[in-house]
Amino acid sequence: MTVLEVDGIDTYYGNSHVLHDVSLELAEGEVVALLGRNGAGKTTTMRSIMGTTPPRRGRISYRGTDLVGRSPNEINRLGIDLVPEDRRVFPTLTVQENLTLAHKLADDPRPVEEMYELFPILDDLRRNRGRNLSGGEQQMLSVARALVQRPSLLLLDEPTEGLAPVIVDDLREMLRDVVSQDVTVLLSEQNVTFAFALATRGYVIDTGSIVFEGTIDELQDRDDLLEQYLAVSPEEVR
Numbered sequence: 001m002t003v004l005e006v007d008g009i010d011t012y013y014g015n016s017h018v019l020h021d022v023s024l025e026l027a028e029g030e031v032v033a034l035l036g037r038n039g040a041g042k043t044t045t046m047r048s049i050m051g052t053t054p055p056r057r058g059r060i061s062y063r064g065t066d067l068v069g070r071s072p073n074e075i076n077r078l079g080i081d082l083v084p085e086d087r088r089v090f091p092t093l094t095v096q097e098n099l100t101l102a103h104k105l106a107d108d109p110r111p112v113e114e115m116y117e118l119f120p121i122l123d124d125l126r127r128n129r130g131r132n133l134s135g136g137e138q139q140m141l142s143v144a145r146a147l148v149q150r151p152s153l154l155l156l157d158e159p160t161e162g163l164a165p166v167i168v169d170d171l172r173e174m175l176r177d178v179v180s181q182d183v184t185v186l187l188s189e190q191n192v193t194f195a196f197a198l199a200t201r202g203y204v205i206d207t208g209s210i211v212f213e214g215t216i217d218e219l220q221d222r223d224d225l226l227e228q229y230l231a232v233s234p235e236e237v238r
């Protein structure tokens with residue numbers, strides 16, 4: 001069953017035309033990667049779906065409901081959560097408070113305690129304030145805060161950005177647990193290895209246009225795409 005269908009969207013910032021006829025589809029339970037270099041249009045695609053920068057043309061359908069024209073808040077209420085690339089945890093609230101606040105705002109939340117099972121690192125940091133967490137810890141908290149709301153569709157915008165390799169490994173393992181649960185994920189990344197480890201299908205975006213759509217297995221064999229659009233050598237990702 002199709003969860004999300006983005007159909008030919010064009011998105012602008014003022015007069016700047018950023019997304020050109022972008023289409024993508026996510027089926028129930030899939031993890032789909034959205035790959036591309038800096039400025040390719042990954043975040044803009046996420047913002048288009050979330051309603052923060054809605055498209056001027058095209059259609060976005062989520063479980064049969066049109067999203068274009070709805071507010072980010074309404075879209076969130078439909079079961080879509082975005083973990084933005086700048087990880088907006090509340091700096092003055094503790095880890096526990098960040099999670100309980102998200103819990104309160106959701107209609108059908110998961111128990112906060114489940115998040116500590118999923119992210120044991122956070123369990124040790126319950127009383128620490130958001131502003132005192134490391135980048136990796138903030139990233140885990142951002143993901144946990146989204147998950148506590150029991151999203152049906154999770155948009156993860158470059159979760160590995162700025163994280164040390166060892167933290168990236170931890171995050172990957174935690175996300176593996178998460179994606180085995182009932183959630184559909186769109187994962188934007190520049191870390192191709194990370195995305196390949198989690199996703200089964202992928203899209204490559206470049207200067208606001210989709211230039212590849214297919215399985216990760218297919219993409220792994222496309223030396224041309226890996227080098228031209230993802231700036232990785234094929235040996236690195238196989």
Ligand SMILES: Nc1ncnc2c1ncn2[C@@H]1O[C@H](COP(=O)(O)OP(=O)(O)OP(=O)(O)O)[C@@H](O)[C@H]1O
Pocket residue numbers: 013016018036037038039040041042043044045085158190
């Ligand atoms: N608020 C904005 N106003 C104007 N232009 C913007 C704005 N945000 C992004 N852009 C432009 O839109 C294009 C796509 O940016 P976007 O943030 O979607 O890329 P990205 O793939 O997420 O890149 P990154 O990997 O660096 O996060 C870029 O050319 C960028 O300069």
Ligand SMILES: [Mg+2]
Pocket residue numbers: 042043044085157158
């Ligand atoms: Mg981005």
